[in-house]
Amino acid sequence: MSSHPLGWPQPGQETDPQAASGDTLPAGFRLTELGPLPEAWGGLITLRPARSADLPAVVALDHEAFAPYGTAEAPEVFAQRLAVFPAGFIVAEDAGEVVAYGCSEKWRDLRAPAMNEDPATSHHPDGAAFCITGVAVRRSHRGRGLGLAVGERLLAIAQAQGCRTVVLETTHAQGLWERLGFHRAGERTQNGVTLTIMQRDLD
Numbered sequence: 225m226s227s228h229p230l231g232w233p234q235p236g237q238e239t240d241p242q243a244a245s246g247d248t249l250p251a252g253f254r255l256t257e258l259g260p261l262p263e264a265w266g267g268l269i270t271l272r273p274a275r276s277a278d279l280p281a282v283v284a285l286d287h288e289a290f291a292p293y294g295t296a297e298a299p300e301v302f303a304q305r306l307a308v309f310p311a312g313f314i315v316a317e318d319a320g321e322v323v324a325y326g327c328s329e330k331w332r333d334l335r336a337p338a339m340n341e342d343p344a345t346s347h348h349p350d351g352a353a354f355c356i357t358g359v360a361v362r363r364s365h366r367g368r369g370l371g372l373a374v375g376e377r378l379l380a381i382a383q384a385q386g387c388r389t390v391v392l393e394t395t396h397a398q399g400l401w402e403r404l405g406f407h408r409a410g411e412r413t414q415n416g417v418t419l420t421i422m423q424r425d426l427d
């Protein structure tokens with residue numbers, strides 16, 4: 225991957241706060257024990273692997289974010305995704321509460337995503353196609369770079385997992401994914417909802 229607009233450390237990369245001086249820190253960022261984070265976060269939000277205890281909050285957040293578009297998924301799908309591919313499931317936590325999540329799968333063959341797929345069937349540990357199955361930020365926390373940070377972290381996971389291509393679909397957040405290097409690869413309709421398929425290759 226060539227660009228990391230938020231400067232997140234990559235999986236497996238040591239974070240040395242001393243290494244990043246004030247001179248090299250982008251404007252609007254502050255240094256925390258996690259590395260550089262946007263000032264707007266106040267240094268309180270952490271991005272970490274999801275745990276099963278997070279699932280009720282993730283399901284509630286999915287409902288808040290996607291029900292208005294008719295694209296909320298079945299609650300059990302999130303537990304299945306966490307069980308099948310925990311490395312691809314992250315949450316952002318603010319003062320002990322889940323305020324964003326991102327989940328994913330690895331596929332053998334690149335194809336269009338679909339809602340409510342059973343990851344026990346669709347996920348392949350050796351797959352080279354990385355599907356971002358869901359990203360949402362709680363309404364109270366939007367517009368502060370958290371969606372970009374979750375997307376960027378998922379891209380880093382995809383690369384660390386040896387994937388070559390990343391795919392997802394969205395009803396309206398095309399702009400977020402274009403900021404992260406995706407292009408519009410197609411369109412499909414499920415349950416009467418039109419979804420744009422977004423795709424990007426990894427270096």
Ligand SMILES: CC(C)(COP(=O)(O)OP(=O)(O)OC[C@H]1O[C@@H](n2cnc3c(N)ncnc32)[C@H](O)[C@@H]1OP(=O)(O)O)[C@@H](O)C(=O)NCCC(=O)NCCS
Pocket residue numbers: 289290358359360361362365366367368369370371372373392393394395396397398399400401403
């Ligand atoms: C889409 C979503 C994840 C964005 O989260 P966020 O934390 O508000 O996003 P960010 O603050 O990181 O936004 C960064 C950039 O993404 C783009 N973006 C964000 N939300 C967008 C939206 N709803 N539509 C189009 N572009 C959007 C903008 O370019 C924005 O840059 P700007 O602030 O300079 O305009 C959040 O609005 C959400 O959860 N929406 C409902 C669920 C959803 O649509 N998820 C994505 C489907 S895959």
